[in-house]
Amino acid sequence: MAGTKSTRYRRATWFWRAVAAVFVVIMVFPVYWMVNSAFEPNGQITSLTPSFFPVHFTFHDFVDAVNRPWFWDDARNSLVVVCSAVALVLVVAFLAATAVTRFRLRGAKPFLVLILVVQMVPSTALVIPLYLLLDRYHLTDNYLGLILTYVSITLPFTIWALRGFVRAVPVDLEEAAMVDGASRFGAFMRILFPLVLPGLITTGVFSFITAWNDFLYVNVIMQQNYHQTLPVWLFSFSTNTGTDYGGLMAGCTIMSLPVVVFFLLVQRRIVTGMTAGAVKG
Amino acid sequence: MARAPAVTRAEVGRPIGTAPASSASSRPARPGRWRRSVRRQLLPFALLLPALVLVAGVLGYPIGQLVATSFQQLGLFQLISHHVVWDGLANYRQVLSSGQFGRSLLQTLLFVATCVGLTMLFGTGVALLMKRLGKVIRTAMSLAMLLAWAMPTSASSIVWSWLFETEWGVVNYMLSGLGLHFTNHNWFASSLSAYGVITAMIVWGAVPFVALTMYSAFTLVPPDLSEAAAVDGATPAVVFRRVTMPIVRPIFVLLTVLSIIWDTNVFNQVWFLTGGRAQVLNVVPLGVWQYIEAFSSQQYGLGAAVAVVTVFLLLAATGYYIRAMVRSGEVAS
């Protein structure tokens, strides 16, 4: 009996593995197509018979892309601005999520509803008033202005998501730490923080990608060419006289790399977070 | 699931999860308790303050401006010269009486329902699949999703328009290869077909976020809890419904609400994929209509009114769940 059950389980597992494989192919295909086109000469991209592998393999587009003006400036700016924004948003959101979850705080509920309403306003409608606001405080063409923008546009989601993660951690763990002499704040940092780490990482990835790929805000807020970030550089492949698709795809491929590296760095943490979750209960 | 302690310690402050649901109970009865209550509010307020300052300071003014603009007649001249011409409800009257409003609303409803439904279905399914399968496959799946998620919208829109290109698109090529009549098929010939391609792209782009978030939500479910339930003879379906779902529901509902919000305001993908010809193709959900009114027609007041109306529609559509989510703080854990 037990044997047949495990055989059935194993067969089912093979079925689900096949489903997962199909899923992976569908997810990756457009990405693969981007990379494939980056390695193809431009004319090949639009040929009537699509080639599934870069037959006329060339590095030309990559070399051309990194040699474009301001690539290194923009790459550095992207890293600085996005990493600062993500760090800041996670700290602020973790504190806020703790405040609304662990305490009976007056005004917490209206606050939560309000920040969700903020998310409902289309960002294309906010760009110009936001620029005028930053302009008043001399924060245009300034990294601080851009970082604050990214923090505030990703904050609502981050607070809401972290609230869910914080709430799922039982209060008694923190209480136990406090009985052992930790301060209330210390209990949050020592007990709660590691337990919501998977949540922090997922929301961190969200903030990272949102800020990393933003063009709308950075294009308006930053002015000097060497103050811009990579998405603006990416658009330099499109001129009035046409678009260099091969170069654009190479540029996008280069731009995706840090996100992948970032993810690989945090990937193990997600697993650790899961085992950490097993501690409680 | 008897995990939440029934005791409230004064030193810890009062955890919401254990407090009585009625707010009346926290109202101070005597001056001494009032003072204590203010002191009790200090730490949580300090924790909340940075978030409050950031959201109010950075987004408060632009949103206030947007609302004010919706009551103004604001063209490019007024915008650049900071000239204010109040116009009462004229913009709202024009929005609500416009034939495009009804069309856009209907398109948005169908489009958002389809996108959100598919996104949540696939997202949750994939997260469960990741939980079921081994570490290697799980990593492969996360990586695949991350690659898709990390792709800039400008790049993914271009690639998707290539895939569905009429003459040399890979999709037509492969479907024709299967013996179907898809040679030179134009996917953007009709509004419905164009919406189909846009939906596919949006769901493709949104599944990674939902699946990865749901997966990390599933990690919050203590394994011993579901094991205990399984030992007690519960089927996986029952374990999922009784043990897993209550814990992940708040995050599931949150993701649904956020997806509704984001898909309603979707603009970039539609604009890119239709090559800026959204109106020609009659693919004008509210997010696109708002942009067309504001930027193409330089009627920023009208565009702002569309945005405000959209926010109210979104509130109406998600209000029930938002209330449930806010309240769920009082019953969960």
Next chain:
Amino acid sequence: MIEGRKALGSRGFLARETQVKKTAISSAAVALAALTALSPVAATTASAQSSHTLTVWLMTGEITPAVSNQVNAAFQKEYPGWKVNIEIQQWSGISTKLIAGLAGSNPPDAMEMGNTDVSEFAASGGLENLARYRSQLPNSSNWLSGLEGPAAYKGGLYGVPLLAGDRVVIYNKAMFAKAGITSPPKTIDQLLNDGTALKNAFRSVKNFSPLYFPGEYWYAGMPIVWSYGGQIAVQKGGKWAGALSSKASLAGLQEFQTVQNDLSVPASRTVNTNAPDQDSVFAQGRAAMIVGGGWELGAITADNKKLTGDLGTFVFPGVTASQPAPVFIGGSDIGIAANSPNKAQALAWVKLMTSPKYQLAMAKVDGLMPNAKSLLSVGKTLPNQADYYKAAALSNFTPATPGWATVEADNVMESLFSQVAQGKQNVATIAKSVDNQLNTLLNAHQ
């Protein structure tokens, strides 16, 4: 700035997530301290801009530093101690950026604008009226009308013509020879005949178009209408009226339909030049002709080097052999912000940039067409450019009213030509409905 980078860049929040030694407050303090460290950057930028820096916005992919540096050097002779800060702008989102810049307290001093966008900003109050400096501006008596028209608004002048571009027919000489065509067509009828010959000669090529002509390509379609004497719209007593359903316009639209349907594959009826990219269609030998700008010659040879010796050009033929079809002039104007504290300097820079000396440098070095008729003779000396410069002498443009921006943004013209190419309704019905649309849009925001 380097300090700020050190403090921010290396402080990966991930590094410390496992052992949380620092409290959140202290790491927040670090982040804030790092942010404050960045503020001086802003302060220096702001003060530098207001005192001795002239900021000029130019569009990407056009005037290169090779030319603008010469202009800056000449400018610095007039204004010693001044720095010129050229900021290159992307086309995507440019309208939003211009609006924000002009509405803000620190606008760029001078900015390039596409000639189809300039009329929108001419009426906005954000640009300085340059009418009284007109006589001081070089070549102002013979600027290309397609650049000057859109910058004029209610007797004022809100932009100075900067550079131009137009389109002619690019053809494959080898294909013409194989089809037995000895000289380029001089009339539209000859073009249609040559098309038939090409179609016969290249029957075996899959999806072959004698002239690949995307249905939405109104920059190429409108010349046919103009050649028949048609117009987009006419101004009567201060009001604009759509003129596409006039007899002459209808004849032109009908002819466009014939040319498009006879010479181009059916799949091209609903597309524009970018998807599929018409240059690659041509480079792959699936078309013997396209209508394209001078910049496209390079794109074609980049796609297919073998075509280098085979490319020829001719001006799009007209109804009669005596006069080719008037071309659509594209290009840019450069305006000066009304709020700029450096208007005199901005004007000086604009005068230099639009002077014959640097216009000719721009033509030779950057391959961009100069802004005045008197400078077009330089085209004879430039490889492959002769027909472009020849065509520019007979050019036309869009109605000069702020409402035109809406027509562009709503893709009214693309839609018109695509509908005519598809032919689901008769041409008169389509033209009539577009005229009604134009009557509303063109008279708005006046």
